[in-house]
Amino acid sequence: xxxxxxxxxxxxxxxxxxxxxxxILLFSIxxxxxxxxxxxxxxxxxxxxxxxxxxxTVYHKIPSFSxxxxxxxxxxxxxxxxxxxxxxxxxxxxxxxxxRVMKQMxxxxxxxxxxxxxxxxxxxxxxxxxxxxVLKIYADKLDISSKNWHLLRGDKYEMLDHADAYYVVxxxxxxxxxxxxxxxxxxxxxxxxxxxAFADGTDPETVTELLETMDVLLKEYETL
Amino acid sequence: MxxxxxxxxxxxxxxxxxxxxxxxxxxxxxxxxxxxxLHDEVMLQMSSVNKWRKQLKNSLNEVDPNTxxxxxxxxxELEEADDAMYTWMKNIEKPDYKxxxxxxxxxxxxxxxxxxxxxxxxxxxxxxxxxxR
Numbered sequence: 001x002x003x004x005x006x007x008x009x010x011x012x013x014x015x016x017x018x019x020x021x022x023x024i025l026l027f028s029i030x031x032x033x034x035x036x037x038x039x040x041x042x043x044x045x046x047x048x049x050x051x052x053x054x055x056x057t058v059y060h061k062i063p064s065f066s067x068x069x070x071x072x073x074x075x076x077x078x079x080x081x082x083x084x085x086x087x088x089x090x091x092x093x094x095x096x097x098x099x100r101v102m103k104q105m106x107x108x109x110x111x112x113x114x115x116x117x118x119x120x121x122x123x124x125x126x127x128x129x130x131x132x133x134v135l136k137i138y139a140d141k142l143d144i145s146s147k148n149w150h151l152l153r154g155d156k157y158e159m160l161d162h163a164d165a166y167y168v169v170x171x172x173x174x175x176x177x178x179x180x181x182x183x184x185x186x187x188x189x190x191x192x193x194x195x196x197a198f199a200d201g202t203d204p205e206t207v208t209e210l211l212e213t214m215d216v217l218l219k220e221y222e223t224l
Numbered sequence: 225m226x227x228x229x230x231x232x233x234x235x236x237x238x239x240x241x242x243x244x245x246x247x248x249x250x251x252x253x254x255x256x257x258x259x260x261x262l263h264d265e266v267m268l269q270m271s272s273v274n275k276w277r278k279q280l281k282n283s284l285n286e287v288d289p290n291t292x293x294x295x296x297x298x299x300x301e302l303e304e305a306d307d308a309m310y311t312w313m314k315n316i317e318k319p320d321y322k323x324x325x326x327x328x329x330x331x332x333x334x335x336x337x338x339x340x341x342x343x344x345x346x347x348x349x350x351x352x353x354x355x356x357r
Binding site: 160161 | 260263277311314
């Protein structure tokens with residue numbers, strides 16, 4: 001106002017505002033602006049079919065399961081209680097898509113292997129060839145530890161049915177003409193078994209986004 | 225005969241041999257890519273195999289004994305086709321550039337094999353669809 005000199009006085013007179021009221025007005029505007037600039041903590045959407053049951057919103061949930069991992073451990077949904085996890089479907093001798101997806105899973109593992117709240121799960125859809133022994137050799141070769149990363153096998157058709165629960169996203173995505181077998185999707189599951197995000201495992205950029213999204217999900221739990 | 229010509233001749237042979245190896249490597253790579261592209265195309269049908277298998281399986285208890293046998297045969301066809309695909313993927317080998325002739329023969333044969341598996345899968349799906357109509 002000093003800089004503006006007598007012009008500001010003239011303006012204030014025109015607005016009929018004394019200095020005191022003007023300061024309050026200015027303070028209020030600045031406060032409102034600051035408040036509007038504050039962003040709400042980001043939350044992730046729930047992916048899959050949502051139903052309303054007795055007035056409550058029920059989100060799509062990964063069903064219960066029981067498979068064995070590369071070390072012969074029985075892995076069920078309870079293994080992932082208090083964990084968020086990323087999941088994919090693969091087979092060890094897959095010649096084209098899987099090696100690219102696995103490379104991206106390794107990136108995720110590199111970032112979170114020391115974070116006890118995060119796990120990884122890779123489900124084989126070829127249990128005939130991917131025996132427990134084959135999975136173990138594969139895990140050792142890639143330095144995959146069953147402490148945080150389970151390579152799961154079970155009955156082939158039970159596994160494919162289980163995959164359907166994850167790949168609701170693939171069926172919703174019209175760009176995946178051939179279905180999930182060749183989609184290379186990596187899915188992010190929260191502590192309540194809801195799908196919260198997914199990436200194209202053959203596209204490193206979308207996996208970079210998924211890594212950021214995982215941080216957002218972990219923050220969601222920190223604020224609870 | 226002038227002995228000075230030998231090193232020159234030797235170098236020329238090396239260059240020609242090297243060029244031929246590069247051409248052969250490229251040819252094998254192209255052939256391998258063609259086989260893998262065919263594999264990718266066939267792979268797109270794999271979720272349909274499971275879809276139709278599931279539909280037949282779910283209908284098994286709702287049909288008469290004759291139809292049940294038909295459905296079971298169709299399920300077997302789908303499972304055999306599925307198995308053929310995974311076995312093929314398990315066994316396919318990358319080109320061995322040191323054995324050009326043998327590798328070329330092998331890849332041409334695998335090209336035929338994956339085409340046949342594609343036909344087998346397509347046939348199994350069509351038969352399943354017909355049975356369910």
